[in-house]
Amino acid sequence: MDVLVRGAGVAGLAAAHELASRGAHVTVLDPLTSGRASWYAGGMLAPYCERESADQVVVDLGLRAADWWDAALPGSVIRNGTLVLAPARDVREVDRFGSRTSGYEVVKEEAIAALEPDLAGRFRRGLFFEGEAHLDPRHVLISLAARLATAGVSFETDLSHSAAGSFDWIIDCTGYFAADEDIRGVRGEMLILRTPDISLSRPVRLVHPRFPAYVVPREDNTFMVGATMIESDSHGPITARSMMELLNAVYSLHPAFGEAEVIETGAGVRPAYPDNLPRVVREGHTISINGLYRHGFLLAPAMAMRAADMIFQTRSESP
């Protein structure tokens, strides 16, 4: 069976991997060189934390994501949990966060220091979500594409119309760029900082009534800091205000971030449906996976499996 996957972001690569591993012959088509939302993702596999603002469906679909990614790319998933903190003044926000979520234990000063020694003495109270994980999205996107190519998946940047018609199935994973009227963009801005003065073992979320932010540790003393949520389709550069808010948040986590180098600033546009939940929709021999919103790495595995099930069930049903 020949399948064309349009889009090489996280949804497309996850679908390509799922289909290829079930025996399909997969071609990935992506003319983009930049502009993929997943390139700017945090890479947190944090279904429990996301429940703070997302529907229970996101938890249910996201629980197996860490195992799926670990199987797809062994060693890519770091299972150190998530730490949720608030500055002393906003400590009630931690309780509010806790009242909306599950799967955590309340941690006091000593426990926080044991988890993240560099944060010792800075926070009195937080939540520790032990069952959560994270990965480096850029590492995963690059490595997975390479692995798929080795396994026989072909990657194209251009395909003639007639060639596109020769596939048994087309999976559309073009996200914001798909021709779907219900999809809107939700802009997210991020920073990458580098400092050797502080190290973290896991994503730390800072809850704040107006400016929630998170810091995800990555390789080489770098940290991804994100992310704004703005109802906008603009792919333009980060605004001064957003940068100020993100830097403020990370500085309140630890003043050492004040001395960090700003390696990169970026902005991506998340594709979202009105309910901010993902959809897998089949129309004839085209299946579209879209609306992953801020849950690309968390939900792409479940969506890929759903699309693959559609294809393989249809085949087994046909005479």
Add this chain to the structure above:
Amino acid sequence: MLRLYKTELSSRLLLGTAQYPSPAILADSIKASGTEIITVSLRREMAGRKSGDRFWSLVRSLGTHILPNTAGCHTLKEAVLTAQMARDVFATDWIKLEVIGNHDTLQPDVFALVEAARILSDDGFKVFPYTTDDLVVAERLLDVGCEVLMPWCAPIGSALGPLNLYALRSLRGHFPEVPMIIDAGLGRPSHAAMVMELGFDAVLLNTAVAKAADPVAMAGAFALATQAGRAAYRAGMLEPRDVAVPSTPVIGKAVFAQ
């Protein structure tokens, strides 16, 4: 019937549109609340030319009146400019005027507020000023052309409910004819009922609904509380007394020995 700048409304609840889990939940909350006026913030969502189009068409499709606000403006100039942009974008001369004086508490800068209200009223805007519960500031705002006031009852998003009942009563008492909407600080439906019982004309909510575990259900709860408070105000409430007053006569009742 509530009358705001000659527009008649039957709902006494106004809803803000920020911080909801999704546009779909926002839309359902608006429906559940029965609100006829929603407030929208122009500042960030409008950065960029066609940005946020789909969000706005969703919001517009709900058919409510739109009250643009100048949330996040810290200076007179910013607020006036934002109001002018909002008039173009939303094709309305209504403006909820906010001039923030303190970045942290979001307390209004009442001095700049009065001045901005004067400029905008002179320019033909129908100004809904977000103000404190200060009587003199209220008077100044009316002097410069405001016909509606939006006093806070506690800081924005604090969910504390009415903090200074004396000031709120005094405001109501001094300006019995001016439509007043309690804006900011309401946390739970009982707070809304309480200020409606004081005789305020309407309430504006955002965080208390948007950040509830179930925003749609909470929007409905606030709608009921607002109606109950209004109905109670009109019905005339019994004032508290220091002594018990039985509702059935005790004189002449048969007394049985133990």
